[in-house]
Amino acid sequence: MDLVIFLPLIIIMGAFMFFASRRQKKAMQATIDLHESLQIGDRIHTTSGLEGTITGIGDDTIDLEIAPGVVTTWMKLAVRDKIGPDTDDDEDFEDADDEASTATEITESPNTKD
Known part of the structure; x- marks a missing residue:
């Protein structure tokens, strides 16, 4: 009877460990592929x-x-x-230069006395 209470918890923990190990194996394989392609x-x-x-x-x-x-x-x-050789980050910076700036320049502070 006590096993039935803990069975869902055991199944959830097992699923979490399975997916965590799959993610780790994929990352490890990606690193190996990178090192072999240098x-x-x-x-x-x-x-x-x-x-x-x-x-x-x-x-x-x-x-x-x-x-x-x-x-x-x-x-x-x-x-x-x-x-x-071609990075998308460079394109983002070029696009940012084309957009109009919404910043305003403060020329005189209203709190200053002459």
Whole structure:
């Protein structure tokens, strides 16, 4: 009788654990796919926020050129994502420049005395 009371809770916990493990497996596979797709010349972000261009690839490491002539060695695990050639963020900034500004300029404060 006591098992019947806890059965819905056990089913809910089991479903939560199943879906959490599926999400984790998908994220892990995406990271593996990213690391396998790295090529020399790719622009990347590291997990610490550094941008660089891949100049060399080893088994577990990559060489990044972070400034002209400055090459550092990083673990592949530090690669967060690739920087694509065409980013949508640039288009958003261009669209923002085209829109009229609604800000007004304050030229004189009404509380100041001459």
